[in-house]
Amino acid sequence: MDPVSESVRHLDLAEVPLRSVNALLHGREVDDLPALAPGEDVVLTHPQGAHAVAVGLDSPRQVRIEGHVGYYAAGMNQRADVVIDGNAGVGVAENMMSGSVTVLGNASQAAGATAHGGLLVVHGDAAARCGISMKGVDIVVGGSIGHMSAFMAQAGRLVVRGDAGDALGDSIYEARLYVRGEVASLGADCVAKQMRPEHHEELAALLKAAGYEDDDTAAYTRYGSARELYHFDVDNAY
Amino acid sequence: MDAHDLAQRGLRPSATYDAATIHDIQRAAATGVYDIRGGGAKRAVPHFDDLLFLGASMSRYPLEGYRERCGTDVVLGARHARYPLLLDIPVTIAGMSFGALSGRAKEALGRGASEAGTSTTTGDGGMTPEERGQSKHLVYQYLPSRYGMNPDDLRQADAIEIVLGQGAKPGGGGMLLGQKISERVAGMRTLPQGIDQRSACRHPDWTGPDDLTIKIAELREITDHEKPIFVKVGASRPSYDVKLAVHAGADVVVVDGMQGGTAATQDVFIENVGIPTLAAVPQAVQALRELGVHRSGADAVQLIVSGGIRTGADVAKAMALGADAVSIGTAALIALGDNDPRWSAEYEAVGSAAGYYDDYQDGRDPAGISTQDDELAARLDPVAGGRRLANYLRVLTMEAQTIARACGKAHVQHLEPEDLVALTVESAAMARVPLAGTSWVPGSAGSPGAGYGG
Structure with a gap:
């Protein structure tokens, strides 16, 4: 995130209840705290692993969370740019629609689950089920991802600079996966695919957006759907 | 022959x-x-037909059949939500997806429910503008697939229903076959047009009751604690499931028995997994009672029961056993015009018959309800369909009131197990009420009389 703008609201989660913080971020007035001005950026301190921090945002502002967060941080984000200066628990940026979420540390399971849009960047590792049921989001993981990632991934792009765990892309639909390292195993109906020029171009843009523009796209392998499970028959009825 | x-x-x-x-x-x-079909279990299982009301007599004082007030309103989700659902009648419309049903059918459900003063529910495929527009009270389902899930719709819903399963297929995900994945359905679900779509059987970002607690808290935060949160389970282990749902923070628990319908599932699954609605209700009620949240005032958790509700008698029996409201799906579709004999020739043409049609997965519904074919869908007039549904809902309500008054109750929610007896040993054991003409509740400690503590 760029340096925050001149107008920055500092909120200490050790003092202000999470409910009040989220209500403020939703544009509401809370007790004696004035509502945020349009575009007013926010710095949240002392999250101490709290769940549901900065969820349901729906305005273009920058939110910086200084510390580790629990489950579902920045869930269902719309338009806001959220930076988590720490690790994130389960389901960071789940069902994000737009905007961006950046995790400077590691992310737990189900990062970016079911997200429809926006950009999720995890600079560390992401655990199991990263990008599960993703529906259009772009996810870039600086490190490695765990098993069952991109399960039933429908749309969007997942970039992994490290390795991927077992069953990558199981039952995948139309999402595109780019992995630089080793893939422990591919899930049902997920196959390696040729990197055509448009894929190099797409991957380069994603890496650049995440701050990894120096990566060689030729080092990556593309994975996607073999489209053999798209219609039921006795052979895939397991 | x-x-x-x-x-x-x-x-x-x-x-x-x-x-x-x-x-x-x-x-x-x-x-x-294998055979994929719609509907619920067809096998005969102990059901509400196996129960009878005792009615008032020398020791009970009935209400006059027409004039005396017998309330039907119900409040759902007042435990935590700023805006609980206030319904005029205790019969709601169950979740059925746009995709499984046509847009016009969803609109008709909304119209009928609104006219009768009750809620309707989205389904596995998101919220359509016509459904939202015509539904005074709309419950937005939060399903494992999260197809079409978005925070804007979440905020404009009147309640949120987290779906863990349904009675037709506890433990199973959904399916919608390619013939119904039209351009619009595919777009709403972010899927390629025409594929056989699978819906996940488990949620992608939580895996157990502890996680569900955190998930419910997240949904409350996103919606600023305004909406009631329902948790829906397919009836299999309702005692545990209801307790876990309540502990996780549910305001309302929905228990769907095996007679509850589906748009498309393997026949072997529908007929062999789950337990009958009748068996599930007492277990669910007992779970709520043990937690002190059954009809307990401000902190109460409401129970909605579904799966084979067809008549006002079914409504009354479910409520007498402890449900706060019921949900209908299959019966609502029949009210709209499903299986109408006017389409007999066309049912025959697709290998079925009026009264037997259950190929909701197929997309060729002659009544134009379970289809995405524009020509077939045009057969259902959403205004007329909504009116039929509202009529039916009124009849269900009046029938339930008739029975409640006969039992001396000034509100349908005052019906109680003591008002019931069972016709068979099986139904007596499941419903935990005495076998008719006896004081025997099979499985109880042997004390005479009915009730869950017997």
Whole structure:
């Protein structure tokens, strides 16, 4: 995130209840705290692993969370740019629609689950089920991802600079996966695919957006759907 | 040739290999695929038909059948939500997806429910503008697939229903076959058009009751604690599931028995997984009672029961057993015009018959309800369909009131197990009410009388 703008609201989660913080971020007035001005950026301190921090945002502002967060941080984000200066628990940026979420540390399971849009960047590792049921989001993981990632991934792009765990892309639909390292195993109906020029171009843009523009796209392998499970028959009825 | 003629010829049908079973084996051998169909369990299971009301007598004082007030309103989700659902009648419309049903059918459900003062529910495929627009009270389902899930719709919903399962297929995900994945349906679900779509059977970002607690808290935060949160389970282990849902923070628990319908599931799944609605209700009620949240005032968790609710008697019996409201799906579709004899010739043409049609997965519904074919869908007038549904909902309500008054109750929610007896040992054991003419509640400690503590 760029340096925050001149107008920055500092909120200490050790003092202000999470409910009040989220209500403020939703544009509401809370007790004696004035509502945020349009575009007013926010710095949240002392999250101490709290769940549901900065969820349901729906305005273009920058939110910086200084510390580790629990489950579902920045869930269902719309338009806001959220930076988590720490690790994130389960389901960071789940069902994000737009905007961006950046995790400077590691992310737990189900990062970016079911997200429809926006950009999720995890600079560390992401655990199991990263990008599960993703529906259009772009996810870039600086490190490695765990098993069952991109399960039933429908749309969007997942970039992994490290390795991927077992069953990558199981039952995948139309999402595109780019992995630089080793893939422990591919899930049902997920196959390696040729990197055509448009894929190099797409991957380069994603890496650049995440701050990894120096990566060689030729080092990556593309994975996607073999489209053999798209219609039921006795052979895939397991 | 009827059964009598066959018997006269000495031809005796096998109870094990009856005609339908023989047909199933022959069909499986011919096609190599399993049967997928809509609807709920067809097998005979103990049901509300096996219960009777005692009615008032010397020791009970009835209300006058028409004039005396018998309330039907219900409040759902007042435990935590700023805006609980206030319904005029205790019969709601269950979740059925746009995709499984046409847009016009969803609109008709909204119209009918709104006219009758009750809620309708989205389904596995997101919220359509016509459904939102025509539904005074709309419950937005939060399903494992999260198809079409977005925070804008979440905020404009009147309640949120987290779906863990449904009675037709506890433990199973959904499916919507390619013939119904139209351009619009595909767009709403972010899927390629025309594929056979699978819906996940478990949620992608939580895996157990502890996680569900955190998920519910997240949904409350996103919606600023305004909406009631329902948790829906398919009836399998309702005692545990209800307790866990309440502990996780549910304001309302929905328990769907095995007679509850589906748009498309394997026949073997529908018929062999889950327990009857009748067996589930007392377990769910007992769970709420043990937690002190059954009809307990401001902190109460409401119970909605679904799966085979057809008449006002079913409504009254479910409520007498402890449900706060019921949900209907299959019956609502019939009210709209599903299986109407006017389409008999066309039901025959697709290999079925009026009254038997259950190929909701197929997309060729002659009544234009379970289809995405524009020409077929145009057969259902959403205004007329909504009116039929509202009529039906009114009849269900009046029937339930009739029974409640006969039992001396000034509100349908005042019905109680003491008002009921059972016709069979099985139903007595499941419903935990006495076998008619006795004080015997099979499985109880032997004390006379009805009720869950017996």
